[in-house]
Amino acid sequence: MDWERVMDRLSSFYGCGDWRVPYLRDHAEDPFQVLIGTVLSQRTRDEATDVASSRLFARYPDPGSLARAPRARVERLIHGTGFYRVKSRAIRQIAQEILDRFHGEVPRTLEELTSLPGVGPKTANCVLVFGYGIPAIPVDTHVHRISNRLGIVRTRTPEETERRLRQVVDRRYWIPLNPLLVQHGQNLCRPISPRCPECPIRNDCATGRALATGRPPPRAQDRPQRRPRPSATSAGAGGLRGAPRGGGASSPRAPARRTSTRSPRGPTRTRTRSPPSRRAGSN
Structure with missing residues (x-):
C-alpha cells in the first residue's frame, strides 16, 4: 500500500x-476533554456527543471540577448520550483517579491510560493522538x-x-x-x-x-447480492404447484372472485417518490 x-x-x-x-499545530485539544469526550461518544452519534460535551465542559472543564460535580447534574448535562447514567458515574470516577493517582494530569502512556476505569485502547489512543500528538492508531x-x-x-x-x-x-x-x-x-x-x-x-x-472487474471483494458482506431464481414449480415456470401429472383430470376450481379496484372515495392515485438525498456526510 x-x-x-x-x-x-x-x-x-x-x-x-x-x-x-503536525496535527496539534492546527487542532490543539485539551487531553482531559479528549478523554472524557471520547468516553461520551461510545454508542452515541457525533452530533449528540458534541452537544453533551459542550454543555459538560462549560461547567466542569477539568478533573477537579468534574470529580466534585453532583451526579444528578452531570446526568442532566450528558442526557443526550447513550447509557448516560453509566457514563456519568464513569467520567466522575475517571476524574477522581486522575486527581488521586496522576496528580491531576492525564497520563501520556497507553498502559497508564487503559488503567483508568472504562478506558479501552481506542479511547487511550485518541488521547495520545488528539491530546498530546503522540503517534498512535x-x-x-x-x-x-x-x-x-x-x-x-x-x-x-x-x-x-x-x-x-x-x-x-x-x-x-x-x-x-x-x-x-x-x-x-x-x-x-x-x-x-x-x-x-x-x-x-x-x-x-x-x-x-x-x-x-466483477471479482469478489475481500469482505463477504461487500459482495453483490444475487437475485433468487424463480421456482420451477411456480405458475410462470411450468404450471400450477401440485397439478396432477399425466392426462388425469384436474380437481375442480372455484371461480375467481372479482374485487373492486375503486375505493369508496374515488379512483386510486399513483404516488411518486422524490429522489434520495445525496448530501455528503449523511450516515
Missing part, C-alpha cells in the same frame, strides 16, 4: 490541508471497516485491526490515519452501499478494484 499517495488523495478530496503538518468502526476493505488487514475486531496496523503501517502515518479514514467512512466508504465510483482511492483499494 502506497500510504503517501492514499493520504495525499484523501487530504485533497476532503480539503483537509497537508497531512504532513485509534481504531473505531470506520478505520476497522476501511482497513479491511482496502485489503491491508483481514481481521474481525477493531482490537485486532489496531494490532495489525501497528505492524504494517509506518509510524509516520499513524496520526493522520484516523482523521482521514473516519471522514472517508462518514462520507463515501459507508457501511452499506459504499460510493466506490466516486472514491479517490478506489484504484488503491482491493474492494474497489474487485467490484470494478
Whole structure:
C-alpha cells in the first residue's frame, strides 16, 4: 500500500490541508476533554456527543471540577448520550483517579491510560493522538471497516485491526490515519452501499478494484447480492404447484372472485417518490 499517495488523495478530496503538518499545530485539544469526550461518544452519534460535551465542559472543564460535580447534574448535562447514567458515574470516577493517582494530569502512556476505569485502547489512543500528538492508531468502526476493505488487514475486531496496523503501517502515518479514514467512512466508504465510483482511492483499494472487474471483494458482506431464481414449480415456470401429472383430470376450481379496484372515495392515485438525498456526510 502506497500510504503517501492514499493520504495525499484523501487530504485533497476532503480539503483537509497537508497531512504532513503536525496535527496539534492546527487542532490543539485539551487531553482531559479528549478523554472524557471520547468516553461520551461510545454508542452515541457525533452530533449528540458534541452537544453533551459542550454543555459538560462549560461547567466542569477539568478533573477537579468534574470529580466534585453532583451526579444528578452531570446526568442532566450528558442526557443526550447513550447509557448516560453509566457514563456519568464513569467520567466522575475517571476524574477522581486522575486527581488521586496522576496528580491531576492525564497520563501520556497507553498502559497508564487503559488503567483508568472504562478506558479501552481506542479511547487511550485518541488521547495520545488528539491530546498530546503522540503517534498512535485509534481504531473505531470506520478505520476497522476501511482497513479491511482496502485489503491491508483481514481481521474481525477493531482490537485486532489496531494490532495489525501497528505492524504494517509506518509510524509516520499513524496520526493522520484516523482523521482521514473516519471522514472517508462518514462520507463515501459507508457501511452499506459504499460510493466506490466516486472514491479517490478506489484504484488503491482491493474492494474497489474487485467490484470494478466483477471479482469478489475481500469482505463477504461487500459482495453483490444475487437475485433468487424463480421456482420451477411456480405458475410462470411450468404450471400450477401440485397439478396432477399425466392426462388425469384436474380437481375442480372455484371461480375467481372479482374485487373492486375503486375505493369508496374515488379512483386510486399513483404516488411518486422524490429522489434520495445525496448530501455528503449523511450516515
